[in-house]
Amino acid sequence: MFGGDDVEITPGMQHYIDRNNEYLARRDQYIRDVVKKWKFDTIAVHGLYSVQDAIDDYQGAIIEPIFMSASQAYRDSDEMAAALAYLIPTWCYSRIANPSTYYYEWTLALLEGYGFDGGTSCCSTSSGMAAVMTAVQPFLVHKRHHAHEPRNFLATAQCYGGTFQQFNVRLAQERDIECRWIQDPTNVDEWAARIDENTRFLYGELPSNPQQGFFDIAAVADLAHSHNLPLIVDATVATPALLRPICHGADIVVQSATKSLTTSGFGVCGAVIARHDIVTNIDVEDMKRDFALYIKYLPNRDYGPNLHPMQAIMTLNDMRTLRSKMDLLSRNTMRVAQHLAHHPQIEAVQYLGLPDHPLHALASKYMWLVDAEQDDLYRRPVNRYGHLMSFRVKGGPEAARKFFDGLQRIWRATDLGRIKSVATIPAISTHQQQGEYGRCLANVPPDMVRLCVGAEHPDDTIADLEQALARLKTKASLGAPARVS
Numbered sequence: 001m002f003g004g005d006d007v008e009i010t011p012g013m014q015h016y017i018d019r020n021n022e023y024l025a026r027r028d029q030y031i032r033d034v035v036k037k038w039k040f041d042t043i044a045v046h047g048l049y050s051v052q053d054a055i056d057d058y059q060g061a062i063i064e065p066i067f068m069s070a071s072q073a074y075r076d077s078d079e080m081a082a083a084l085a086y087l088i089p090t091w092c093y094s095r096i097a098n099p100s101t102y103y104y105e106w107t108l109a110l111l112e113g114y115g116f117d118g119g120t121s122c123c124s125t126s127s128g129m130a131a132v133m134t135a136v137q138p139f140l141v142h143k144r145h146h147a148h149e150p151r152n153f154l155a156t157a158q159c160y161g162g163t164f165q166q167f168n169v170r171l172a173q174e175r176d177i178e179c180r181w182i183q184d185p186t187n188v189d190e191w192a193a194r195i196d197e198n199t200r201f202l203y204g205e206l207p208s209n210p211q212q213g214f215f216d217i218a219a220v221a222d223l224a225h226s227h228n229l230p231l232i233v234d235a236t237v238a239t240p241a242l243l244r245p246i247c248h249g250a251d252i253v254v255q256s257a258t259k260s261l262t263t264s265g266f267g268v269c270g271a272v273i274a275r276h277d278i279v280t281n282i283d284v285e286d287m288k289r290d291f292a293l294y295i296k297y298l299p300n301r302d303y304g305p306n307l308h309p310m311q312a313i314m315t316l317n318d319m320r321t322l323r324s325k326m327d328l329l330s331r332n333t334m335r336v337a338q339h340l341a342h343h344p345q346i347e348a349v350q351y352l353g354l355p356d357h358p359l360h361a362l363a364s365k366y367m368w369l370v371d372a373e374q375d376d377l378y379r380r381p382v383n384r385y386g387h388l389m390s391f392r393v394k395g396g397p398e399a400a401r402k403f404f405d406g407l408q409r410i411w412r413a414t415d416l417g418r419i420k421s422v423a424t425i426p427a428i429s430t431h432q433q434q435g436e437y438g439r440c441l442a443n444v445p446p447d448m449v450r451l452c453v454g455a456e457h458p459d460d461t462i463a464d465l466e467q468a469l470a471r472l473k474t475k476a477s478l479g480a481p482a483r484v485s
């Protein structure tokens with residue numbers, strides 16, 4: 001497993017290997033017989049950190065300990081040799097692994113794999129962008145060992161600005177790897193027409209930030225697999241509480257865990273979650289079998305985009321209430337979207353939850369509040385669409401900025417996924433670097449306001465939007481915003 005093939009195994013090393021194999025067998029059984037039978041909320045609260053773990057190893061601490069240690073000490077040279085050859089699952093050095101990130105990774109692997117029959121695993125990363133990079137790089141290696149080998153991949157043009165730059169500048173311009181943008185990802189024929197023998201993967205973001213793009217995951221996954229290619233999905237905006245792409249055929253999911261997974265806003269982090277036995281035309285057995293563990297142990301060991309243990313536990317702590325938070329935040333957003341949809345000063349509202357949104361029916365096929373049938377409040381499946389929406393203010397970019405500057409309680413920030421409502425104008429922030437052409441391709445007009453609705457009472461959020469809109473009608477709008485009383 002992951003190298004170590006040419007390592008000579010001493011009897012002392014074998015002792016550690018046997019002991020760890022017993023531990024792994026116990027862990028797998030615990031996952032299979034106990035954790036996989038839990039509901040989503042229970043997994044989110046506990047993950048793999050058990051009472052037994054706590055008592056045996058962590059002095060009974062009920063919260064996962066934060067291991068602020070760069071490295072791990074070994075009992076003797078046999079244990080060290082076995083560990084560094086990856087023959088036993090110890091953590092050695094925090095760039096490679098760490099007990100705190102371990103619990104974070106397992107919780108995410110189990111949440112993304114909730115309802116999926118096969119195995120899933122997760123590799124934590126220092127940010128969402130590091131997750132995107134980590135997820136795509138292993139597919140871009142030279143297969144034929146010559147420098148001018150043509151390589152391409154397909155990606156939805158409606159995607160996060162940072163992803164657009166990574167693909168368009170870092171990969172396409174700097175490394176000559178062609179990025180084929182998909183304009184209408186709901187059209188499976190458009191995807192199909194762009195695949196050829198040099199294609200390495202299909203990549204899609206949904207719902208997309210900020211435009212609420214969407215596509216038929218199962219259909220695109222089937223297409224990818226029929227060409228022996230993986231489908232990679234950025235499902236940051238949905239979170240596993242509303243959408244788990246692996247259950248619909250995707251091979252790999254990337255998360256900017258910075259966003260709704262860390263609702264508190266306590267820092268930046270990411271994750272790559274993959275099913276076992278992914279589909280790919282890259283012939284590396286370890287990578288196919290367990291992609292997330294492969295990138296964790298090999299490429300990321302060498303590149304170093306690892307997550308800090310402190311951040312891992314901060315995010316893990318936020319994730320425990322993910323389902324109920326995504327429910328509340330989605331309901332609040334629906335209220336705000338409905339209010340703005342009928343507003344005389346608003347041009348267009350983009351929210352997948354609105355019945356007249358062109359992608360509403362498609363999104364409704366995929367976006368469900370997990371375990372709503374088991375929830376006393378609902379007792380039936382319910383659609384939820386997350387807390388990201390966007391809209392255009394009548395009067396063009398100038399009016400949009402005036403409105404934006406008039407917001408009093410809603411924060412002006414390039415951020416989303418917060419417990420607090422946050423708004424931005426993507427054309428001057430998240431999607432500024434990609435220029436006019438890129439924004440046009442991604443459908444980000446200059447007067448678009450992106451709003452991520454928080455957990456405040458929706459009446460108060462609506463009141464703030466209303467007073468900012470009212471400023472557009474009066475001269476008072478020219479002054480600085482008044483202080484909130």
Ligand SMILES: *Cc1c(COP(=O)(O)O)cnc(C)c1O
Nearest residue numbers: 127128129160209236256258269
């Ligand atoms: C923010 C974001 C990213 C990048 O994540 P960071 O944690 O900021 O690096 C990627 N995809 C989507 C959809 C995002 O919203």
